[in-house]
Amino acid sequence: MSEATIVDARGSFCPGPLMELIAAMKAARVGEELEVLSTDRGSAEDIPEWIKKVGHTLVSSSEEGGVYHLRVRKAK
Amino acid sequence: MKRILIVGGGTGGTILANNLARRLRHEIDSARASVTLLSASARHMYQPGLLYVAFGKMAPSELYVDQKTLLDPTIHFHVDPVESFDLDHNEVKAKSGKTYGYDYLAICTGSRPVPASVPGLMENAHHVYTEDAAVKTAEALRTFEGGRIAIVTGVPHKCPMVPLELTFMMYDYFKDRELLDKVSFTYTYPIGRIHSLENVAKWAAPEFDRMGVRYETLFNAKEVDGVQKRVHSEEGSVVEFDLLIAVPPHKGMEVIEQNKLGTSGWIPTNRATLAMEGRENVFVLGDTTNLPISKAGSTAHYEAEVLGENLARLATQGGAMRTYEGKVFCFIEAGKDRATYASFDYKNPPQPRPPTRAIHWFKLAYNRLYWNSVRGLL
The missing domain is CATH 3.50.50.60 (FAD/NAD(P)-binding domain)
Structure with a gap:
């Protein structure tokens, strides 16, 4: 698996994990993978919802020790 | 040395x-x-x-x-x-x-605002992130006689309360001008609620409902069509406007x-x-x-x-x-004469209280006290 750019949004209430991901996606290249780290349970739902709506790809999603790891690929 | x-x-x-x-x-x-x-x-x-x-x-x-x-x-x-x-x-x-x-x-x-990173945004939207832009926004508000106002927010941006504050303050401004029956507001926001801070969003949504402000979430502006007066989002939706107010995306x-x-x-x-x-x-x-x-x-x-x-x-x-x-500590202007605040850190989310006149006046006082704050006297 190729290395993903880490978006460390642990402890982020504002702007929050999804907003951090949106900003990072703007700076990423098409095909690039990013992995969001979040301590916000809601991110596990918000991020896949946004990814689906925009048309990017959710590569994987997991939780470890209270930290959610969401790996996404920029599709366009 | x-x-x-x-x-x-x-x-x-x-x-x-x-x-x-x-x-x-x-x-x-x-x-x-x-x-x-x-x-x-x-x-x-x-x-x-x-x-x-x-x-x-x-x-x-x-x-x-x-x-x-x-x-x-x-x-x-x-x-x-x-x-x-x-x-x-x-x-x-x-x-x-x-x-x-x-x-x-x-x-x-x-950081600096980069409205040009969204095609059409710089040419068609007003914002408050430079002196020139704020002066032009004042003129646009002063001469607006009614129509559809849309608020769009780019990511990332400086001062997270500005999208809400602009909306609350515009509402009171047009209320004072007795134009509310001729003005509609559509507030858009990049994520799935109307503010990044969950508790702030929970407080602000009923306020918007009371004011008749329509809101659309998961809306990230992709381009602005100045001829058709439409904002197209990355998510595939469209918002129409007569007056477009933006919180532009920022860069370092x-x-x-x-x-x-x-x-x-x-x-x-x-x-x-x-x-x-x-x-x-x-x-x-x-x-x-x-x-x-x-x-x-x-x-x-x-x-x-x-x-x-x-x-x-x-x-x-x-x-x-x-x-x-x-x-982090942020005041939140909730109109022309009321305000609240959000105070939080990595571990503790904010618990905003109902807006009061006292907090608004303290914010106005802070606008002057700032100079002593940066001097290290506060």
Whole structure:
């Protein structure tokens, strides 16, 4: 698996994990993978919802020790 | 002699410089330490005042104070923007051609709005992130006689409360002009609720419902069609407007990107020590960090206090002792005469209270007290 750019949004209430991901996606290249780290349970739902709506790809999603790891690929 | 160099004369840089000058007074007097501040401007702008300029409540001239008058006289201050960083040799080169060496470096160059990054946004939207833009927004509001107002918010952006504040303040402005029956508001927001802070969103949504403000979430502007007067989102939806108010996406300063210090101008920063990743004697504060926290003056203020204490120790006694815990405090104007606030850190979310007149008046007082705050007197 190729290395993903880490978006460390642990402890982020504002702007929050999804907003951090949106900003990072703007700076990423098409095909690039990013992995969001979040301590916000809601991110596990918000991020896949946004990814689906925009048309990017959710590569994987997991939780470890209270930290959610969401790996996404920029599709366009 | 320990030389501390601060690059950037905004809120963070100014507070840090004064904080260090106070803590290192004896060392500076005995030539064992020095504090140098480099800024791109001889004037210091109170950026939150731009919101009030847009509503005719402050004049642009009230936003500025000569930077030198804000600084402790022992600080070496130069209007000489840095153009290149040589972190391996502990020096920076500035526009004048002069090279400044350091033992410890703090980078706080801030951020800038980039409306041009969304096609059509710059040409068709008003915003409040520069003096010129705020003055034009005031004129657009003053001459607006009715129609569809849309609010769009780019990512990332400075001052997270501005999208809400603009909406609340426009509502009261048009209410006072008795135009509410001719004005509609569509508020859009990038994520799945109307503010990034969940508790703020929970408070604001019923307020919007009461006011008749329509809102659309998961809306990230992709392009603005100025002819059809439509904003198209990345998510495939469309919002129509007669007056478009934007919170533009921001980037860090170009000099940061040009020197390859961080993607989009945001420098990778340790969230606790504020050290630049991979560097022991370079620190970052304010909007310039890549930390997942609000880009706001209060963030820079709290970071500067932590960094001031740590740099003073590093310059005199050795190791740093304080960590930054992600503290942020934001006022929220909830209209023309009420306000509330959000205070939070990495571990504790805010619990906003109902808006009051007292908090609004305290915010107006803070607009004047700011100058004493950056001087280190508050």
